[in-house]
Amino acid sequence: MLSALALARQIENGTLTPSKVVDMCAEAIAAHEPDVGAFVRVDIAAARRKADALARTPLHGLPVGVKDIFDTADFPTEYNSKIYKGYQPPGDCAAVMQIKRAGGVILGKTETSELAYMQHPRTKNPRNLAHTPGGSSSGSAAAIAAGMAPITTGTQTGGSVIRPAAYCGIAGMKPSYRLIPTAGIKDFSPSLDTVGLFGATVPDVAFALAGMTGRDMRVDRTPPAAPxxxxxxxxxxxxxxxxxxxxxxxxxxxxxxxxxxxxxxxxxxxVEEAWRVQLIIMDYEGFRTLAWEYDNHRSLIGPVLGALLDKAASITTEDYDAARxxxxxxxxxxxxxxxxxxxxxxxxxxxxxxxxxxxxxxxxxxxxxxxxxxxxxxxxxxxxxxxxxxxxxxxxxxxxxxxxxxxxxxxxxxxxx
Amino acid sequence: MLSALALARQIENGTLTPSKVVDMCAEAIAAHEPDVGAFVRVDIAAARRKADALARTPLHGLPVGVKDIFDTADFPTEYNSKIYKGYQPPGDCAAVMQIKRAGGVILGKTETSELAYMQHPRTKNPRNLAHTPGGSSSGSAAAIAAGMAPITTGTQTGGSVIRPAAYCGIAGMKPSYRLIPTAGIKDFSPSLDTVGLFGATVPDVAFALAGMTGRDMRVDRTPPAAPxxxxxxxxxxxxxxxxxxxxxxxxxxxxxxxxxxxxxxxxxxxVEEAWRVQLIIMDYEGFRTLAWEYDNHRSLIGPVLGALLDKAASITTEDYDAARxxxxxxxxxxxxxxxxxxxxxxxxxxxxxxxxxxxxxxxxxxxxxxxxxxxxxxxxxxxxxxxxxxxxxxxxxxxxxxxxxxxxxxxxxxxxx
Structure with missing residues (x-):
């Protein structure tokens, strides 16, 4: 795996250039992508072109894989939905702009389950290709595990960051609700949707979060105290x-x-009660957030999400309010x-x-x-x-x-x- | 002005058809739109075509004007921004789908200040054309005041619903935060952005909110108790x-x-302290939410919003966290x-x-x-x-x-x- 922090240190001390890191990603992608299927699309040439000029930024020009529900100006954003085949958003979402402002380079878009729900995408687990990598941030977790990128982004509404991180044997973090902005990311359940990050180890994720947010998040400078x-x-x-x-x-x-x-x-x-009602909030909001897709393109929605939305239609406002x-x-x-x-x-x-x-x-x-x-x-x-x-x-x-x-x-x- | 509730009652008892209501809107638009400038675009023919089939729905096929920061599949959505000239979103936002699901007909898109900030749009106050209608939901408030529509939508981040409603002499409501979903509406400050509604009187707004949300919101059935x-x-x-x-x-x-x-x-x-820090939250988030526009199209951003974003860049994370x-x-x-x-x-x-x-x-x-x-x-x-x-x-x-x-x-x- 590629440690974001180790690479950043090498770039800092001049023993590595950011474009070389892009080459390392490109090599791993060439070797493993046919089996793993982590990326919807990549642009190695563009990443290589941009990277070196960003060596002295917080993210040091490191390549970042972005889940394909984050709107991007430089890549189509398809949410793994037939409804959005080839959809090109007009601009970058706020989280992608945080990466760019911090000097990260968008390497490509990673596989997601359909509209970030639970239909299995084509991605396989790099630890054992016969196993699921988890979801919905499947490609982002698999890309880290296969050494294809040092930093990737995900979102969690149920367990879509922590679960794929665990399944793929990497570090993953779901920060506090809305620590990273969700504006311009395809919504599912706005009360729950939370942007997260993946890396090889915990200090790598902390490094990425520090860079993106400009906050004191690093954990590599002193040995962590016993909690x-x-x-x-x-x-x-x-x-x-x-x-x-x-x-x-x-x-x-x-x-x-x-x-x-x-x-x-x-x-x-x-707290145990709140556990039970999380699905009420998620499904009630999903039925409203995805109303346009459901009412106009039901036949283009896959069976797993389709069944959920059919069922979610009958959740009452009273149950939702009580859950909130x-x-x-x-x-x-x-x-x-x-x-x-x-x-x-x-x-x-x-x-x-x-x-x-x-x-x-x-x-x-x-x-x-x-x-x-x-x-x-x-x-x-x-x-x-x-x-x-x-x-x-x-x-x-x-x-x-x-x-x-x-x-x-x-x-x-x-x-x- | 057109009372949504009075029109709905007439439709209910068969003395009026929804398409006739569209005609009433069309007449008011023909008479006043050249002076007032409330709408970015309207589609009278489409509204008339759809309306009568919706007579027996919660919103009875009534025409609704939608602020032009709400994504719509049937109309371009330009946020009154040069950056988004002619931009056609792929689908309807969740709030517009709530209107459609409740049997409202989207009459057209109403004027907003640039990206829902404070640059004055072309709209004038129907009560006196030499005066501002307020903003940022300028067109939605003016459309109600000029009798062009019985229901319109707005958003409030600072005072963009209540102020234009007051200036135009109509009823306006900013419901509880996120009572109406913001998914698919152009974000400014996600901690604050709230969808609101306009109507001729308070019971009209209550009728519209009841229809959109399926909640018990009507206030016309019994005389309201003394509060x-x-x-x-x-x-x-x-x-x-x-x-x-x-x-x-x-x-x-x-x-x-x-x-x-x-x-x-x-x-x-x-509480008085919280007043003071509202601008810190709004501006800090705006600088991040509009990062793509600011970093890539600064020259296409107007002077009022441009100056705000220039200034907002220097708000510290510490001040933001303390404000939250x-x-x-x-x-x-x-x-x-x-x-x-x-x-x-x-x-x-x-x-x-x-x-x-x-x-x-x-x-x-x-x-x-x-x-x-x-x-x-x-x-x-x-x-x-x-x-x-x-x-x-x-x-x-x-x-x-x-x-x-x-x-x-x-x-x-x-x-x-």
Whole structure:
């Protein structure tokens, strides 16, 4: 994999040029793209042309793969939807402009499931091509895992950043709700849609987030302090595989041995309740956000999204309002609980399932999306079949840097154990 | 003016057809559009063709004018920006689809200031053509005042719904933040941007909101109960003209005489503070949301928006974060205060200023936008020059129906006095 941070350091000290990094991406793409299918389109020549002039910027001219639901002026943006075949947006979305303003180079657009819902795209998991990479940010996670790019972007409405990161054995982060702007990104459920980032390791993601936002997010300058971790088994714990349960338990023990304070915790009832209603919010809003597509082009919508929208039509406004109210209340409770502490919990139920029928289950992610809390997938553990298992660190809303630090600590602990 | 509710009743009882309503709009447009300039484009023929089939829907096939920052499949959407001349979006935004699903007919696109900021568009105030109609939803407010449409849409980021409604002497509502979805509407400041509606009277706006959202919003079925009104003179009271101060005082007295409980109130310090920082949020986000336009087409951006973005570039992330935090805290305070009560306060500082140099001042609106509270402009009062003065009713977040009821009560009181 390409470490954004390591590449940036080499560019900084003059031992590497940004255009050489583009060449490295191009080589990995040539080698693996036919199997993996991570990109909808790339423009290597344009990236190479632009990169060197950006060496002295925050992102040092590094190439970035952008999920194909982010509007771009330089590439068509098709949302993996037949309705939008060849669609060329008039401009770049705000998040892409943050990358450009920070001196990143848009390498290409990465595969997404249809309109960022759950229909499996053509992408395969670079760790084992017979397995799903997860979704909906499938191409962005796979591109990192296959060494095709050092930074990629995704979005999470259910579990579309953390799950593919875990399945592909890379670092991924869903920052606090709207830390990165969603303007110009195809909406699904505006109360939930959150822009995220992928990289080889946690410090790489932190480097990318720091560059894009101009905020103090780096975690590579001093060794991360030992955090207080709350092991949250939650009501879906028994839906985690034995390997995944063991991954969390082992991580908790190793973190404790390395100096972290570790406590078991049960989530308050209202927070568990909020979990249940996340789908009400997502589906109710999706039926309205995708109204034009649904009412005018139903036959061009795939079976998975089509079935969801058919069903979502009957969600009542009363149920939606109650779900929103409950979620608001639960956010206060969870944020009080996460003052100076971080939850350790599975990133998903298991390693990536075999096959491409589904992109996997977001059950371990939905709550954290609706809570608006920063979440990081920490890679480094594998199961018996050598497939990656991700553990998730969840922090308080707005404490993105501290959450990255806790995740970096855990990543170090895992690497050592 | 065309009362949406009165027209709907006639359609319901068979004494009017929706296509006849389109003809009424067409006549008013033919008579006044050359002077007023409310519409960017209309399609009378298409509206007439569609209307009658929709007679038995919630909106009864009524024609709706849509601000030209709402993406539409049937009309170009130009945001009054040279950058977007002739731009044709691929589909309808979610709010337009709510109108269509409810059986409204899109009559045309209404004038907006450039990218919904403050550059005066060509629209004039139908109450006096030498005066501004306000902005940024200028065309939507003017179209109602000139009888060109019974329902129009707007957006408010500072004061872009309530101010033009007040200046044009019509009813206007900014519902609770995101009650109507903004997906597919050109963003400016996503934390603030709120879709609103215009109509001849408060019950007309309530009828339109009920239709669009499928929520219980009507206020015409029973006489509205006498509310508890908090007269909030606020720290900008001395920026209101003597006529405007008198309008609020007279309204308070008349409401009390009609059975309302009326109390004077001072806003808590943190709420007044939140007022001050609304511009920090708006401008910081605007600089990021409009990054593509600013970085690539600076020369095509007009002087008012251009100067704002030049300045906004230097707002720090620390100031923005502090503003967001303060705003969140103030929302809790204001919502506690508005439990079962409503604020009565000026909709703007005065009647519409003469000339077209500015669209007026949003100082009486900014706070309520950042609080996310429902706001209604109540028309019916005029100043010495016979220009409309609007008073504003503000309710608790999520209490849109109750706020409309309080506003309808006040409207009745004003009409009688």
């Amino acid at each position: 207080t971790l709350l092991v949250a088994r939650t009501r879906v714990w028994d839906q985690a595989s034995a390997d995944m349960q063991k991954a969390v338990e082992d991580t908790a023990r190793a973190a404790q041995a390395a100096g972290a304070r570790v406590e078991d915790i049960e989530l308050p009832g209202i 109210r409950l979620t608001r209340q639960a956010r206060h409770v969870i944020n009080d609980m996460l003052e100076g502490r971080f939850i350790l919990t599975p990133s998903c139920g298991s390693a990536a399932p075999e096959g491409y029928l589904t992109t996997g289950n977001a059950i371990f992610n939905r709550l954290w999306t609706s809570m608006g809390t920063p979440c990081v997938n920490v890679p480094g553990i594998v199961d018996g079949a050598n497939m990656p298992l991700g553990v998730q660190i969840v922090g308080r809303f707005g404490r993105d840097h501290a959450t990255l630090e806790a995740a970096a600590f855990v990543e170090t602990v895992i690497a050592r154990s | 508890t009104l908090l007269v909030a003179r606020t720290r900008v009271w001395d920026q209101a003209s003597a006529d405007m101060q008198k309008a609020v005082e007279d309204t308070a007295r008349a409401a009390q005489a009609a059975g309302a409980r009326v109390e004077d109130i001072e806003l808590p310090g943190i 935090r303060l705003t969140r805290q103030a929302r809790h305070v204001i919502n506690d205060m508005l439990e079962g009560r409503f604020i009565l306060t000026p909709s703007c500082g005065s009647a519409a200023p003469e000339g077209y140099l500015t669209t007026g001042n949003a100082i009486f609106n900014r706070l309520w936008t950042s609080m996310g509270t429902p706001c209604v402009n109540v028309p019916g009062i005029v100043d010495g020059a016979n220009m409309p003065l609007g008073v504003q009713i503000v309710g608790r977040f999520g209490r849109d129906h109750a706020t409309l009821e309080a506003a309808a009560f006040v409207e009745t009181v004003i009409a009688r006095s």
